[in-house]
Every structure is written in structure tokens, then in C-alpha cells.
Amino acid sequence: MTVYLTRHGLREDWINKLWRSTALRPSDPPLSARGFHIAKELGIFSKTLGLKHIISSPMERCIQTSTAIADELDLPIKIDYGVIEWVGSDPRPDDILNPLSNEELKLKYPRIDLDYKSTTNNIPTKESIEELHERTKISVDQIIEKFKDDGPIIIVSHAATMIALGRGILNDNNAPLRSGVCSLSKFNFNTTENKWELEYTGKSDFMEDGEQSHWTFKRPVIEKS
Template identity: 30%
Template sequence: MSQIVWIARHANRLDFVNPDWFLTAERRYDPPLSNDGFVQASQLAQRLKREKISHIFASPFLRTVQTAHAVAEVLDLPIYLETGLSEWLNPDWMTEEPKKHSLAELFKLFPRIDISYTPRIAAKYPETKHQVRQRSGQTARCLVQECSPDNILMVAHGASVLGAAMGLVGDIAISEVKASLCSLVKVVRQEGQWLLELKGDTSHLTNVEEVVRFN
């Protein structure tokens, strides 16, 4: 029985466009989307409009929720916030555990969030590259098993997109997947084997980043 897993990275973030935002932000490690990021999220939604996706999971960071919300609006689906898809909690990028909006605050902004959902995998600061890959890979395997045979979308971050793909197809994803902003990875299960069909597709975007940034 086949199953399709879509893995999307969030769209462009405000601090990539305006680095000074970070200096005065209340939640400096949880930036929102930039103006062009909202355009990218809308283009991602249109790309997935005709796909038979049954469930949407998103990292609880604001930029991933905003990206997932654009898709959820078009597909008329709820959003499940899964901490296992979180940003790499890298101490070289973050001097402390990132402050994020509470579930109640996010639900007020995005009522498509299913507040009854319990995250399956935790993310703990600080973590190594190996730990983020292990964590996001475990999350991907858990979600596809629970949702099988339904098709799902996971909206994550550069490192957790790669880790989720690795969790399904193995280490080949390290050299194959290019997780640029708002890109799409597509993994298909056929006869018990996961196959990588899209490795970071950006054909739905009018603006694509030239250099992939993970932090």
C-alpha cells in the first residue's frame, strides 16, 4: 500500500530580510515570516492544493505555523503542532532555549490548530546535529506509522526537514536533499520501501534563495 509524505521547510523569515529585528525582538529566536515569506507560503499552498493530503503537522515555531496555516486554509484541514519537528536547538545559534508563543496564543491567531493534539516527540535544548537528526527522524517514522495509509504534510526547518527525510530514506538524504526556504521534499512508500521523489523542489516559487541557510 502506498503512502506519500510531503516535507516542507518554512518560508522566508523576517530576520533573514531584516537582521536588525533580532536586536529588539521579544522572542528573538522565533521570528515570523517576512512579507515575501507570506507570498512563498501562499505559493506552497497552491502547489499542494490538488494533492490528497489528509493531515498537516507543523513545528510550533511561528514561521512554521504561519507557513502551515497557508496550506491548511487552502486544504481545509486542521494543524497539529509537533515539537519533534522543531528547529535545531543549536547552542551555537541560540544562547538560551528559544521563547515561543504559547499554545493558547497560537490558537488565538490560528484557530485551525487542534489544541487536543499531544506532541509525540520532545525537543530539548541544547542539542547536537546528531540529536536533531535523530529526533526529527524518529518523529517522521512515528507520524507516518500513526497516519498510515493517509498522506501527510510536515512543515519544519532546514535541519529537521533533512532529519525527517533521513528517518524515512536513510543517510542518502544527506547528499540528496536540499532544504531551501519553502522547498518541498516528497517521499513515497511503495511495497514497504521509502523512495525519495522530490529532493527540495522549488518550482512553485517565484523567488528562490541562492544559498541555503539553516539558522
């Protein structure tokens, strides 16, 4: 089995600093015009990956990025709350997650699959780094189990969440992973050694501007005893 992880494209509020001041849901910015462009680049490149399933965070920037892939491959988008954004342990009011419901998203993005059962319905209000890793490990294990006989799959998420998901796949909470927007990390299951292996991380050579907006944690995860 093969799992690809990617991050949404460039956000509108990174370009338009006034966007949040008038937004009804400040934590849920859409893609910027440039964000749509690089999502399209990812979508075109995804035709070489043999993908069978697209799993996405419910945040609109991820749904829009997923749609760019889904349109190229004619696939549905499966929303999973287990791969939602990380708000940190002390979020600001504007960072509190308030995504549209799946039914509301379906009206805007027809490729959403309302029959898919998310690994969780919980929307975190705050999380430590350790709690993020615990949450994503549970979800990615369940996602892999769902699709282990029907891959490859791609998960479209956010910087911190994407890194934590990759670490969950590798069972290494400090694995160094790249998180540039719309970049790809590829994980393969080695049946001989019965373990997951990282083939590459942060692949961005299919985008004309290469890697953009890489992010990482400021401190390592402390393993619990």
C-alpha cells in the same frame, strides 16, 4: 503512503536586521512580507497534492507557512515538537527556543488542532547533529505510524530538521536533500520492496523565484557503531 516535507518561508529577521534587538522571543521570528507571498504560492500548489494532514513545528514562521496551506485546503494544523528547530550544540542566548504554547498559538492561528498529541513535548536546548537525527527519526517514525492509513501528509519544519526528517524516512543519515524555503521533498512507500523512496527533493518550480535560501550541513553525520 506519501509524505511531503517543506521548510517555512523567508524570515523577517533575514530582511530586517534590527528585528531581533527588540523582539521578546528572538528565536521565533515571523515570516517577512515576501515569506508570506511564497507561503501562499506553496499553499496554492498544495491543492494538487491530495493532502489529508498538516504537521507543523510550533515556531511561528512554520505555523504561518502551515496556515497558508491550511487555508487553501480547509485543514487543521497539528503541532509537533519533534519537528522543531535545531539550535546546534552551542547555541547563542538568542537562539534558545521559546515558542508560544499551543493555547497561545490557537488564539492567533485558529486552525491549530489542540487535540493532536505531539510525539514529544521536549524543547531541545542544544543538540549535536547526531542527536538531531536521533530525535527526528523517532518523531517521524511515530508520525508515519499515526497516519499510515490516512495520508498523504505534509510536515512543515526548518532546514536542518527537514533534512534530518527526510533522512529518517529513508534510513540514510547522509542522504542529500534540498532545503530551500517552501520547497517540497516527496517520499513514497514502496509496498513491493517494503521501503521508502525519494521521488524528488527541493521542488520549487511552482514559485516565481524558484529555489531560495538552500542550506545544508557542513559535515556528514558519522554513523554510530
